[in-house]
Amino acid sequence: MARFEIDILGCGAAKPTLRHLPTAQVVNVRDKLFMIDCGESAQISFCRSRLNMTRLGHIFISHLHGDHCFGLFGMLSTMGLSGHTGEVVIHAHADAERLFRPMLDYFCRESPFDIRFNSISPNSSEAIYTDRSVTVRTIPLKHRIPTCGFLFEEAEGDRHLRGDMMDFYNIPTYCRSAIKQGENYITPEGKVIPNTILTLPPTPPARYAYCSDTMYSNRIIPYIEGVDVLYHEATYGDEAEALARQTHHCTARQAAQLAREASVGQLVIGHFSSRYRDENVLLAQAQEVFANTTLAHECMKIVLRK
């Protein structure tokens, strides 16, 4: 098990302020970087967070509103100038390739890496990326245009060897790797020692869910149930609940209700409307419902596993 962290690059809403940048964040799983949304100026925040562009291979775009994707061209151009090679995959709604490809062909024609689009459907939850360390699934959300969130789920790790049993059976080092992966041990005398006696279960996989932009919908609960950290949009406060519904956004209290109903470990709220000069009013409303709530901010690092 190793690193699983999230860097918040931007957590403002569509109308920019001097306090927040538009939405972007980076999930680091065992030093592979995955970007979620790429609002304007994401590349600057990326540098400020001292992240390594050459480790970024996948960009997940929740929906095609400008504040979630206008930073893509600058990001990809700079990745080219920074010596990124190989391939970068943009996971986004099918319209993205039609819109972005002509721009990328024109502006990034000297790019040293390939850009591939993976069209994602916002109607059902699908595993859209898997490697040895992590699986990324979509979460269908309810917004004005097709939108999905993303669930990052760590791969299950090895079982933990019981030191006392290793000693008791005098198990040679060369056998231990297989036992960690669930195999039984056969003594020199031919006796089978079941794996369950020799090991303890693996550490439960850490899970991170990103839900933005979306109106309140308890249909997403099955997808986010019990995650370690839920990042959820909280564009408005209680006083603007009607506006939230009208614009298909959430209030901070609604985000907290979801966090409670889904029994998540921690709630981080973001996508703050420019109308709030001090988002502590949103935090207070959320914490009335779900105590373990935090306000997102630029350059915030959320650590699920060090």
Add this chain to the structure above:
Amino acid sequence: MARFEIDILGCGAAKPTLRHLPTAQVVNVRDKLFMIDCGESAQISFCRSRLNMTRLGHIFISHLHGDHCFGLFGMLSTMGLSGHTGEVVIHAHADAERLFRPMLDYFCRESPFDIRFNSISPNSSEAIYTDRSVTVRTIPLKHRIPTCGFLFEEAEGDRHLRGDMMDFYNIPTYCRSAIKQGENYITPEGKVIPNTILTLPPTPPARYAYCSDTMYSNRIIPYIEGVDVLYHEATYGDEAEALARQTHHCTARQAAQLAREASVGQLVIGHFSSRYRDENVLLAQAQEVFANTTLAHECMKIVLRK
């Protein structure tokens, strides 16, 4: 005569740093705003400079490299959210409309103003905008792709009334506006007093020239001769002159040579390569050739007329 100022929103080169934003600036002529180039994050710098988006009607793009135009989508989206109405004209190479129109149609479809493209040719100098206060002309530059600079020239103002002559001929107030505009005065006795006796010449129109990106070329001298302020790119220092030539950029010293040869009033250098942590090395090299040189920086205001 009234305000003529330039706000520098970004003066870095293609590879972003935490010290500079990519190229963008705003020319304010009598409270009408004109943007030159629109690199990523221009809208944030625009807000930071406390400029009023509703006064911005024209955006001039020097060339279609990303660091000079990737901020356009965010800028235009936010102008829509800020209640801009009427029309915004984007003056740019002909490719711009083909590339940007599908993006704008998709992302700014609810925009309350129209966006019009004016295709500009970088091969010759043309007046591309004129109103009562200012004329904007293109300046052909030499870069890797078609590129032009821009010359902002104030309209000639009224002649100045000579107070002593107004008293001497006892000229009524209602006649003075016409005299300012060059008319003679006819006394009640029918005697014609020539305008040249009654007035002094208008204040010379202020002129601002923007030249970026470009390699050194003395062919631009006729276009910029005697301007009050020249903003010129100075991507590199002396040690990188070969690289400057190869990438069709300028050294600070070359920018200063142009400023001297064209007898400009003041030189402001910008478009600094990310390799320079302290641009004072560029400033020193330029000042050896042209003393009245200044380094651009974000939020700098250049005042030609208050």
